[in-house]
Amino acid sequence: MKTKKQIPDLHHLYEASVQGVESDLDFATRIFKNKNGRKPVTIREDFCGTAALACEWVKRSPNNRAWGVDIDQPTLDWSLAHNVAFLPEKARPPELICADVLTAQTPPVDLIFALNFSYCLFKTRDRLHSYFKTARNALNNEGLLILDLYGGTEAIEAKLEPRVIEKHTATDGTLIPAFTYIWDQAEYNVIDHHVINHIHFKLPGIEKIEKAFTYDWRLWTLPEIQELLLEAGFSSVEVYLHDWTADGESDEIYRRRTTYENALGWVAYIVGIKTPAVRSGTQLK
Numbered sequence: 001m002k003t004k005k006q007i008p009d010l011h012h013l014y015e016a017s018v019q020g021v022e023s024d025l026d027f028a029t030r031i032f033k034n035k036n037g038r039k040p041v042t043i044r045e046d047f048c049g050t051a052a053l054a055c056e057w058v059k060r061s062p063n064n065r066a067w068g069v070d071i072d073q074p075t076l077d078w079s080l081a082h083n084v085a086f087l088p089e090k091a092r093p094p095e096l097i098c099a100d101v102l103t104a105q106t107p108p109v110d111l112i113f114a115l116n117f118s119y120c121l122f123k124t125r126d127r128l129h130s131y132f133k134t135a136r137n138a139l140n141n142e143g144l145l146i147l148d149l150y151g152g153t154e155a156i157e158a159k160l161e162p163r164v165i166e167k168h169t170a171t172d173g174t175l176i177p178a179f180t181y182i183w184d185q186a187e188y189n190v191i192d193h194h195v196i197n198h199i200h201f202k203l204p205g206i207e208k209i210e211k212a213f214t215y216d217w218r219l220w221t222l223p224e225i226q227e228l229l230l231e232a233g234f235s236s237v238e239v240y241l242h243d244w245t246a247d248g249e250s251d252e253i254y255r256r257r258t259t260y261e262n263a264l265g266w267v268a269y270i271v272g273i274k275t276p277a278v279r280s281g282t283q284l285k
């Protein structure tokens with residue numbers, strides 16, 4: 001039975017702070033349609049956590065299908081109770097698979113997403129190459145792998161970046177008060193580009209929640225990712241980046257770029273294209 005939860009938990013706070021599943025799906029749909037001349041239908045969300053992206057996908061059309069892969073069963077259980085259970089009746093629930101993304105078996109899909117830099121937990125070229133190969137094999141011939149990456153001159157500096165998240169109601173009806181999300185770049189090793197980042201939360205009337213989430217990653221660079229995708233068999237790779245508003249913020253409009261200024265901080269989408277797109281006998285740009 002669907003009941004209204006009153007107390008937000010860490011997954012609610014994470015989803016509200018970090019994820020932008022609607023814009024991720026809009027971006028990938030635009031690029032896929034541009035390459036293949038049709039709408040994507042099937043997606044797989046790797047490192048899916050609470051499967052917010054997979055749930056948003058199946059909400060968009062009763063034809064859409066989604067798979068979510070995560071290694072942590074309790075997080076998938078949270079997704080079933082708080083996201084999947086609240087899908088509209090017409091939506092086909094995503095299939096959530098508790099597995100390692102390096103070995104998970106799913107039918108071939110149009111799009112695979114590995115977002116919020118999750119793949120950066122693969123710290124060696126061998127491991128990341130294996131992941132990219134596995135993801136490529138899990139795509140159909142028109143398929144695209146969608147990754148993101150952060151960078152910029154501030155990406156390797158220790159910093160605490162607070163942002164206020166507005167009061168809202170979560171998918172399961174939980175009322176989330178305005179709270180502060182704090183991104184903490186705690187450690188950066190010059191020698192191997194390993195980083196430790198934390199997420200803290202500050203809610204009204206509650207002690208600060210320190211280290212709600214901790215990430216032990218290798219901060220890869222755009223050229224490394226592009227080279228590894230090609231080595232893993234992708235036919236080509238494209239990098240999409242935003243421009244800036246008058247206030248110096250991201251304008252959230254992603255265009256394909258081959259050069260980019262050395263900015264303080266940016267977030268890029270990287271698109272791995274499995275095979276060259278051929279429509280009406282023409283190579284698409």
Ligand SMILES: C[S@@+](CC[C@H](N)C(=O)[O-])C[C@H]1O[C@@H](n2cnc3c(N)ncnc32)[C@H](O)[C@@H]1O
Nearest residue numbers: 047048049069070071072099100101115116118
């Ligand atoms: C940062 S969360 C990502 C959540 C969400 N997809 C997003 O974009 O924000 C990372 C998730 O990856 C999962 N994970 C870590 N290693 C994994 C692996 N080898 N295979 C599958 N999932 C993994 C964790 O359990 C965690 O839920």
